[in-house]
Amino acid sequence: MNLVIEITTPIFLGGSDARQLATLVRIPSIRGQVRYWLRAVLGRRVGNDVAALKTAENNLMGHTGASSLVRFQVQEGKQLLETADRYMLPHRQSGNKIMSETFAEKQRFLLSITPRPGLKTIPDEILAALLLWLNLGGLGKRARRGYGSLRCVRATAATDDVSPDKLALFTVKSEETLSDYLSRVLGWVQAAMPAQPLAEWPEYPILLPEYTAVLVSQRTYPSQQEQGTPVYEKAMVPFWHEFLRAHPYLDDSAYGYADRNGRRASPFHWHIGQTKMGYQWVFTTFWSQSVRQYDSRRNWQKVNDLLTAIADEAEGKWVWQHVAEVYDGR
Template identity: 30%
Template sequence: MPWITLALRTTTPVFNGEHDQHGATIRVPSLRGAMRYWFRALAGTAAGDDLRLLAALEREVFGSTDRQSPVVLRIPDPPGPADRAEAKFLNMPGGEHIQYLLGQGLYTRVKDARQRPHEGLTRDFVRADTEFHLDLRFTPGTSEAAASLALASLWLLCTYGGLGARARRGFGGLRITGVTAGSLPGDWTPDDLTTPGPAYYENLDRLTADHGALARHHAWLAALEAAPDDVTTRTAPWNGARPTYPVLGGHTAVALHPTQTTWPALLLNAGREWRHFRAGEHPEDGGRPHTPEYRQTIRGTSDHFPLGALGLPITFYDPATRNKDTVEVRKGTESLRRASPVWFRPVGTGPRMRLFSFAFLGAFLPQEDKELSVRLGRRTLTVTDQDLRDRASTWLETMRTGGTFTPANRER
């Protein structure tokens, strides 16, 4: 089958290399992995808690260890890495809030006053506003449904998600800007596949797959060989239960911040707000903010740890004693990660971008897996599904109204 060529553009820096690795670029395996994530979020609207069915549907579209994927991808002109000195967004006033979003995996605090902040980056990156092309081809015999679902997964990735490290915190944004060659399968049109602008997000109250050709996603899922006969009737399989993995639809919530500006300014403000939101308590004298959970749980007797709903592990460091206290998810003796349910990303182009936030309001941990627990050393802590909903809803409502978590007596 002939190749389809799509024009793409990065909207924020993409960190897609290994630790301290030079030569970062946009890689097909990373792109395919992100497409799989969004395919599961889409297919979960029909598969529900039937994880075997979910895996079978994914296997039919993206392949597995024993089955070749019918979707072939290539990037003929992969963008090269930027010199780390080009990370001028880290040198701007307030750049420490962007450093905070990058996290310890991507940024090491610069302690030497002779160093510029960008020297703290631990990885190369692909610049924002970098153009490249993606070629897609479907192997002979690929069904129209499988091809359509592969494009749906790419559209979701570029509309809601991101690529590489810290995609949940606004990095790795991509936009599909057009179709430059080839014919799209099924009902897809170039306009449907192009990533929408901010006006699209203004009309959302949840993450949806009802845009253009995506409105047919249930019919596409039903047409896959692995789909059972009743898959088209499973329009709301999670009624009465919270999804145990990210799923589009009713168990999501969204917000679009009213401010329009450049992506560095958006992420700087988002980092400042997220930092103060997580801190929780701020002394009236403008001193160091206090996390209630540190006082009540880490150093207190409470076993309730609602902050964990925003992602684990969390490590508290006491500079006076140099003690580190880590709250984490464990399965037996194995330490696991619980990713944050809250995402944000700049949407739009140029100086008129806006911050789009969303959250997956599913189960914090699958209740049926009795081996999973939240632990602080030998202590078992409690993080509830309601904690997740409350924390995420508070963030989203404040972002939607243009409010702030930053105290008035603190530098903005």
């Protein structure tokens, strides 16, 4: 299977030397993202059995004693991807805006995924993880805050690798809205990966409607390049000003923390999607037990409040709406 991937927002992605940008999009970085979303998919089947999760993941993606069922390969065009300096915090109007080298937006590369010799098809679990990564996630630093967003603009495959109906899931149809497209993708994942009911809250991010929210802002931002400010910033900066950097949401531990009491990655994934209508915000949030017990209710309520504000003030449309009660640590 060959996927032509377009960079929607800049990728902050280092090489083996973290001080320098890689000369191409690195396979280990892609595999890491696919593994993250694969765990969210496999959790539908194994629930909170972390040992079973590890076994299922290793059987698909490989481990020390066995190779992966699929091979990933990246091919740029005739030249290596161009780099450009971009601000990591573009909402700042003055002072230290923290500029860093990136793979610049609007470029494309080819991602090839092939079954291991002896296998004819790519497993549905890996197809599901790829779809979720490309449409809800990102690549590189700040990927949960809108950077490194990607989209598939063309998908081809030998019939034996991926069936035509599954291949069609990787691209938006000309008449589709972004929310309709995501509904189609998530609907297929649900049908292809039947879920077991959970008796308690997930211990890690699991793609279940009861514990996952997917919200698409119906606002659109122009995606045509103009002179001056990078075009993606027109879609990115308003969210920082109106929500993440605005009272009462400013610098809240609900969005992740690292301190002497431990650390937790943000449960919140902000992806910038693109269709012929322009850029749109896509927000995915996973509810789980991976939060400090003593303030879990406040944390999850803060996340609820933020999503509600986005839905109300930014014309948000729920593709999936989290329905479980706020976790109280009991």
